Amino acid sequence: MEVEQKGLEIDLGNLMAYDPHHHFPPYLPSREELAQQCLQKGTELVQAIAFDLFNLPSTEDRDGPIVTLPKPTTRLPREKRLPEPKPLTKWEAFAKAKGIRKRKKDKLVFDEQTGTWKRRYGYDHVNDDNDVPIIDAKMTDEPGEDPFAKRKADKKKRVEKQEKNRLQNLKNAAKMGSLPSHVQLAATALPITGTQSAPTKLSKNELQDIAGKAGTSTASGGKFDKKLPGEKPEKHEGKYRKFLPVVEKRGADSQERKQTERAVTIINAKKEKKQSKRSERSSSTPSKLKPNKKSHKSFKKGSSKKSSKQGKSK
Amino acid sequence: MIFSILLLLLFSLQFTMIKIRTPKSQRAKRAIEKRAPKLVETGRKTLILQGTKTSSTLNEVLTEIYHLKKENAVRYTRKNENIRPFESGGETSLEFFSLKTDCSLVVFGSHSKKRPNNLVIGRTYDHHIYDLVEVGVENFKSLESFTYDKKQAPHAGSKPFIAFIGEGFENVEELKHLKEMLLELLRGEVVENLNLAGVDRAYVCTAVSSNRVFFTHCALRLKKSGSIVPKMELVEVGPSMDLVFRRHRLPNDGLRKIAMKTAKDQAKKKEKNVSKDAVEGKVGKIYIPEQKVGATALPNKAKGVKRERREAKMKNSGNDSASKKPKTSSE
Numbered sequence: 001m002e003v004e005q006k007g008l009e010i011d012l013g014n015l016m017a018y019d020p021h022h023h024f025p026p027y028l029p030s031r032e033e034l035a036q037q038c039l040q041k042g043t044e045l046v047q048a049i050a051f052d053l054f055n056l057p058s059t060e061d062r063d064g065p066i067v068t069l070p071k072p073t074t075r076l077p078r079e080k081r082l083p084e085p086k087p088l089t090k091w092e093a094f095a096k097a098k099g100i101r102k103r104k105k106d107k108l109v110f111d112e113q114t115g116t117w118k119r120r121y122g123y124d125h126v127n128d129d130n131d132v133p134i135i136d137a138k139m140t141d142e143p144g145e146d147p148f149a150k151r152k153a154d155k156k157k158r159v160e161k162q163e164k165n166r167l168q169n170l171k172n173a174a175k176m177g178s179l180p181s182h183v184q185l186a187a188t189a190l191p192i193t194g195t196q197s198a199p200t201k202l203s204k205n206e207l208q209d210i211a212g213k214a215g216t217s218t219a220s221g222g223k224f225d226k227k228l229p230g231e232k233p234e235k236h237e238g239k240y241r242k243f244l245p246v247v248e249k250r251g252a253d254s255q256e257r258k259q260t261e262r263a264v265t266i267i268n269a270k271k272e273k274k275q276s277k278r279s280e281r282s283s284s285t286p287s288k289l290k291p292n293k294k295s296h297k298s299f300k301k302g303s304s305k306k307s308s309k310q311g312k313s314k
Numbered sequence: 315m316i317f318s319i320l321l322l323l324l325f326s327l328q329f330t331m332i333k334i335r336t337p338k339s340q341r342a343k344r345a346i347e348k349r350a351p352k353l354v355e356t357g358r359k360t361l362i363l364q365g366t367k368t369s370s371t372l373n374e375v376l377t378e379i380y381h382l383k384k385e386n387a388v389r390y391t392r393k394n395e396n397i398r399p400f401e402s403g404g405e406t407s408l409e410f411f412s413l414k415t416d417c418s419l420v421v422f423g424s425h426s427k428k429r430p431n432n433l434v435i436g437r438t439y440d441h442h443i444y445d446l447v448e449v450g451v452e453n454f455k456s457l458e459s460f461t462y463d464k465k466q467a468p469h470a471g472s473k474p475f476i477a478f479i480g481e482g483f484e485n486v487e488e489l490k491h492l493k494e495m496l497l498e499l500l501r502g503e504v505v506e507n508l509n510l511a512g513v514d515r516a517y518v519c520t521a522v523s524s525n526r527v528f529f530t531h532c533a534l535r536l537k538k539s540g541s542i543v544p545k546m547e548l549v550e551v552g553p554s555m556d557l558v559f560r561r562h563r564l565p566n567d568g569l570r571k572i573a574m575k576t577a578k579d580q581a582k583k584k585e586k587n588v589s590k591d592a593v594e595g596k597v598g599k600i601y602i603p604e605q606k607v608g609a610t611a612l613p614n615k616a617k618g619v620k621r622e623r624r625e626a627k628m629k630n631s632g633n634d635s636a637s638k639k640p641k642t643s644s645e
Contacts, residue, residue, distance in 0.1 A: 042477045187333075
């Protein structure tokens with residue numbers, strides 16, 4: 001950024017010039033005059049940029065002189081996030097720790113089996129399993145084993161192990177946020193049942209149930225498990241019985257009275273249900289003339305409804 | 315607790331496998347790598363689109379902006395009813411388009427009674443709206459209305475000179491923001507090497523008052539002068555318009571800090587194998603590479619041909635290498 005005598009700011013990397021000191025007259029001139037003035041001022045600024053630009057060291061090319069522009073000085077925001085440095089793969093970390101260096105490998109290797117030069121890998125490569133005609137038996141071999149099949153199986157295992165390691169490296173890179181741009185990790189679920197349908201996602205309630213089961217399956221019944229941030233406490237705290245306090249007030253407030261009242265209303269409701277059923281079957285005498293088998297207590301809780309159990313039992 | 319849940323989930327759900335998906339062709343791979351985030355960025359692609367209602371002037375404005383930025387711009391011509399940049403929910407469509415076209419600069423035009431000839435210029439960071447500036451276009455003069463010598467017309471895609479005039483750009487916050495936006499919009503690709511014979515356009519933006527910017531596009535004429543630096547002459551060619559500032563949205567501070575982070579400047583690569591000698595001048599050694607017997611190409615293996623044909627060729631060449639088959643007229 002050069003601040004010249006006139007007070008211009010020039011950013012050569014962007015070919016931009018800025019004159020912060022120009023005042024415009026408060027009266028608005030006509031449009032042509034304005035345009036003329038702007039062009040004039042513009043020419044001055046462009047001339048200033050050109051002055052700096054053409055004085056840069058240039059190399060001659062067949063199309064014209066080529067200059068290397070400096071980096072732009074105005075700071076502008078990026079459009080995409082900064083690429084993260086890649087974490088070392090498992091092998092790279094091991095090699096670094098051990099001090100193993102890479103060696104350049106030849107594309108062609110001499111194959112002992114066939115006696116020709118073959119590729120190191122790929123189509124028609126060295127040490128191909130199909131080329132081996134005879135495998136000598138060793139003392140450690142079991143009699144029933146097929147050594148050719150064993151070689152194939154070993155290779156398959158090695159390939160699988162390599163794939164697993166590659167996937168692990170990519171997952172690690174994805175965790176750090178530096179997955180290579182052309183690679184995508186897609187989660188595909190394979191149902192054990194063998195159907196083609198994708199498994200349905202568990203709902204919130206189901207997840208809570210499972211979490212509860214997981215908790216109670218621990219040795220302490222889930223009491224000392226660390227909770228994740230945002231995880232709600234258990235619905236059922238593990239207490240299944242509620243005991244009345246030993247010392248209590250007398251009177252209508254006491255919990256013992258409430259307990260017995262509740263039990264009695266439930267029983268009464270059940271009785272009423274039975275009676276109403278019986279009266280349906282044989283309604284000879286109206287219910288008012290029947291002997292009053294009602295309880296001593298007066299309050300009923302909506303016994304007109306069929307459902308007698310109300311409220312959750314804790 | 316967490317591990318036990320996971321174990322239970324694993325058994326209660328089904329076995330999940332993660333697949334590695336890579337592009338199957340080199341072309342697809344190159345396309346994806348073009349869109350990947352880079353350490354040093356070279357200019358934004360622009361997406362030009364419109365809302366429910368546009369006026370004729372606004373249409374012209376949008377097409378001319380597109381012509382100015384032909385190389386790195388995408389023009390959508392359909393109406394987009396659900397884009398309302400300044401409302402909280404109305405930006406999802408814009409972000410989706412930005413993701414699909416890989417454009418991080420958006421020019422959205424709309425026309426209404428309250429805001430006639432409205433132009434919203436917005437930037438995205440990581441395909442989410444970063445900041446917006448809304449301007450109204452007045453006194454628009456299109457490309458065709460200017461008369462000039464057509465030979466001096468600027469070529470498409472040339473790097474422009476940009477001139478900002480006026481103290482308004484420094485003192486007024488809104489105009490400062492607008493200046494930044496205009497710079498992003500007009501500058502094109504950030505290049506290292508520039509051919510001086512190819513500079514032929516200039517944009518002039520003047521802050522006429524505290525909310526009005528006069529914008530014009532000129533062609534450059536380079537005249538001979540005494541020194542290396544030619545004399546510049548500006549000829550108005552392109553669209554000229556008045557941009558009236560309406561409203562803007564600045565980025566969040568946190569987002570701004572993240573977006574402004576730059577990679578540390580890498581140290582200049584040392585030029586290898588060059589040394590200066592007082593007697594001989596610039597000296598470098600020529601190394602003859604090792605003759606690698608193992609890396610020589612295998613004979614008679616025309617790799618461009620499919621395998622069956624290759625093998626057939628090998629057999630043929632083994633049988634009759636001396637005799638040449640005469641070319642028939644059908645070949």
